[in-house]
Amino acid sequence: MKPNTASATSNFSVGEFNVLSSRNLVTKDAEEILITPKMLNVLTELAMHQGKTLSKEQLILSVWGSIHTSDMVLSRAISDLRKVFGDSAKQQHYIETVTKQGYRLKKKVVWYEYQQEVVVESITDTQIKPLQVAKAWYLDLKNQVMVFLVITFSIVFLMFINQNTTHINSDNKSQIQLTYLTKDDDTERFVRFSHDGQYLAYTANNKEKAQLRIRLHSLIDNKITYVGESDTINASQKHSDISPAFSPNGFEVAYKQLSASGCYIRIFNFINLQDRELAECPYSQTHALDYSPDGKYLVTTVFNHIKKIESLVLVSLADGTFKTLSAPIHKASGHLWPRFSPDGRKIAVVHYRPNSNLWSIGLVNVKTEEYTDILVIGEEISQVVWDETGDSIYYLVVKSNDNGIWKIDLETKATHKVESISSSSLDFDEVSKKFVFIERESKFNIWQTFKSQSGDIKSEPVFKNLPQTHYPSLSSNNKMLAFVSTASGIDSLWLRMLNNNANVLLFQSNIKEKLSEPTWSFDGKKLLVSVLGPNSSRIMQFDVELGNAKQLESKNNVKMGKWSSDGNILYWYEEINGTWHIMEKNLTSGLQHIILSQPVSRFEVLDKNTLYYQKIGTSQVHSRLIKKSNMQNIKDEMLLVLRGSYTWEAKSGALFYISKSLKSKKQMLFKMNLFTGESKELFAIDTMLTLSGRHLSVKDDESHVYYTRQQKYHTDIVLMKSN
Numbered sequence: 001m002k003p004n005t006a007s008a009t010s011n012f013s014v015g016e017f018n019v020l021s022s023r024n025l026v027t028k029d030a031e032e033i034l035i036t037p038k039m040l041n042v043l044t045e046l047a048m049h050q051g052k053t054l055s056k057e058q059l060i061l062s063v064w065g066s067i068h069t070s071d072m073v074l075s076r077a078i079s080d081l082r083k084v085f086g087d088s089a090k091q092q093h094y095i096e097t098v099t100k101q102g103y104r105l106k107k108k109v110v111w112y113e114y115q116q117e118v119v120v121e122s123i124t125d126t127q128i129k130p131l132q133v134a135k136a137w138y139l140d141l142k143n144q145v146m147v148f149l150v151i152t153f154s155i156v157f158l159m160f161i162n163q164n165t166t167h168i169n170s171d172n173k174s175q176i177q178l179t180y181l182t183k184d185d186d187t188e189r190f191v192r193f194s195h196d197g198q199y200l201a202y203t204a205n206n207k208e209k210a211q212l213r214i215r216l217h218s219l220i221d222n223k224i225t226y227v228g229e230s231d232t233i234n235a236s237q238k239h240s241d242i243s244p245a246f247s248p249n250g251f252e253v254a255y256k257q258l259s260a261s262g263c264y265i266r267i268f269n270f271i272n273l274q275d276r277e278l279a280e281c282p283y284s285q286t287h288a289l290d291y292s293p294d295g296k297y298l299v300t301t302v303f304n305h306i307k308k309i310e311s312l313v314l315v316s317l318a319d320g321t322f323k324t325l326s327a328p329i330h331k332a333s334g335h336l337w338p339r340f341s342p343d344g345r346k347i348a349v350v351h352y353r354p355n356s357n358l359w360s361i362g363l364v365n366v367k368t369e370e371y372t373d374i375l376v377i378g379e380e381i382s383q384v385v386w387d388e389t390g391d392s393i394y395y396l397v398v399k400s401n402d403n404g405i406w407k408i409d410l411e412t413k414a415t416h417k418v419e420s421i422s423s424s425s426l427d428f429d430e431v432s433k434k435f436v437f438i439e440r441e442s443k444f445n446i447w448q449t450f451k452s453q454s455g456d457i458k459s460e461p462v463f464k465n466l467p468q469t470h471y472p473s474l475s476s477n478n479k480m481l482a483f484v485s486t487a488s489g490i491d492s493l494w495l496r497m498l499n500n501n502a503n504v505l506l507f508q509s510n511i512k513e514k515l516s517e518p519t520w521s522f523d524g525k526k527l528l529v530s531v532l533g534p535n536s537s538r539i540m541q542f543d544v545e546l547g548n549a550k551q552l553e554s555k556n557n558v559k560m561g562k563w564s565s566d567g568n569i570l571y572w573y574e575e576i577n578g579t580w581h582i583m584e585k586n587l588t589s590g591l592q593h594i595i596l597s598q599p600v601s602r603f604e605v606l607d608k609n610t611l612y613y614q615k616i617g618t619s620q621v622h623s624r625l626i627k628k629s630n631m632q633n634i635k636d637e638m639l640l641v642l643r644g645s646y647t648w649e650a651k652s653g654a655l656f657y658i659s660k661s662l663k664s665k666k667q668m669l670f671k672m673n674l675f676t677g678e679s680k681e682l683f684a685i686d687t688m689l690t691l692s693g694r695h696l697s698v699k700d701d702e703s704h705v706y707y708t709r710q711q712k713y714h715t716d717i718v719l720m721k722s723n
Helices: 037-048 056-064 071-084 143-161
Strands: 011-014 017-020 025-028 031-034 095-098 102-105 109-112 165-170 175-180 187-193 199-206 211-218 224-226 239-246 252-259 262-269 275-280 297-304 309-316 322-324 334-340 346-353 358-365 371-377 380-386 392-398 404-409 415-419 423-429 434-451 457-461 469-474 480-487 490-497 502-508 514-520 526-533 536-543 548-551 558-563 569-576 579-586 592-596 600-605 610-615 620-625 636-641 648-651 654-660 667-673 679-684 696-698 704-722
Touching (some): 037 071, 056 102, 187 434, 199 239, 297 334, 334 358, 346 380, 358 380, 392 423, 415 704, 469 696, 490 514, 502 536, 514 558, 636 654, 648 696
Parallel strands (some): 211 239
Antiparallel strands (some): 011 109, 017 025, 025 031, 165 175, 175 704, 211 224, 239 252, 404 415, 434 457, 480 490, 558 569, 569 579, 610 620
16 A cells, blocks of 8 residues: 655565665665665655656655755755665666656555554563564565565664674675664764774763763773773863874873863873873864874874964873974964874875865875875865875765765875765774774754743754754844755755745855855845855855846955945955955945955954954954054954854844853853943853854844754764775
């Protein structure tokens, strides 16, 4: 019997594949493939109309609920489904593209009427009771098929209750085996292999004790112990231990310990179980440690406040002294995630240039300190790891439609994708040829906090069906909310009509481009948005009333466009001869000039006279008067220091910002009066921590706030082996 809608949880078969809707699974023989809910809904809609051609509009409306959704998300879902069925765009055995019409499911569909879930009795370590099936969930299914399904469910359940969970994903090229080592609610970070491949060390967030500890995880017997001091620490001595790294001989692990008194590099010895302090951490924006192969040095990062540059520093394991290596030549950039080569002569790094939206893999020669670019891309690289030969480097691409583990040959510069994963940390074991990574499930969305009619403070998500929404921007008349939505690595600019909750798509970026910080004109009729690509950026302007769009003219890279409060002046951020400047242009006279030459992550201008800005890599908001012809000796003033957040918005003589309250220790929305300098707490808000961009928009009467919130974040430690 067919279901009535594409969201129904009926099970069915398509050709040789079985679809288990309740578990988002497609199975064939002993293989199980997990698909996304949207992929399942697309497949179900096609199955309900098997043999018939469905238009793209019909599929989008049925699955996404809005005709304004880009057809690119549908194309991605179709492409991913074809991979599941072993199809391709050229060989369309299951899903056929009907030119200029839509898609058609070619294979026969058989529906199974699901009546009752399988009931599983409690299981102990010593006794496993048989599965009891309450009713058959397909009346006409052959006996052997039903037995197969029961056995399959049993196997999956047994895998789930074991400490390790293994999943095999097959394709024509290789067989990937995944083993899940954690299944708790803790947040894991910074995972590393021991040099013999028998242990893992990683940081885990123990929510009950609200601190980060380093776990030592045995891959032999699955036992977990903790590195460093015991759990019995006083509240005043609480600390966070992060970024572990094993010594080459396997006897020690180095890590950073953060506490109220500062940051220290510590060494824990597994032989005598002693923990010692090596040196105070150099101040840095990122945290990474790695041993040199000879065991004489650690490499970590250090931040230059003046140049806004993250560099490398070697720490002697003999006496804790520092040797800072040559800094990156680009302003406001950084060498991140350093790893020594197997011979110790080079250090692989991720070179990040935020103003140019560029991520590079590079090599630093330890002896000469010379830096060489190996690969330059416009997508975020999170980690670099050497292979056992030292001839290639694995790297991790994140926040992209090309998410996953990649490999580059250092001689030919050829790259290829090893596996698609969503992760934030990566390591490779030379002995077992296994990867370990931290699987990450992350979802952020725009939320609203407001005062109800009864005077209570309420918080709720703004969107229920749109994925990954951020950068909220409220129009001056409070009737529209501009925002960016990200799906399958593609950014789109949308408008939310607040009177009827309709969503209207304005613009979609190209692949490998990101949209940032939409900004309204003073009259709420026009909108600016930054389009950021690899080593390129431009500003698009949209006329909301007329429905047209144009790109602002510029020969250079430009971004962060915004108007003055009366609309007569345009401000933006521009790169001129390698240096970034905040620019001002009088739209009547056409005259323009530089008002600040600094690497900034955000800026605002309220009254044409005062500039508010935040430098890259800092949590400080500064102000300065905009220089006029008769003014001299312009000085900057530090306005405030944000605690635990980087989110702020300036408007109507006030600066609204998110920071941690000294009283409640919670994130709060504050309002600073720009005339008196006084701040007051408004109410608690849970925002996403981000280093740049405006993720906060406050209504003029302060009764309503829109902001980006980390709605879901889950991690697991996963072993991966490719056969």
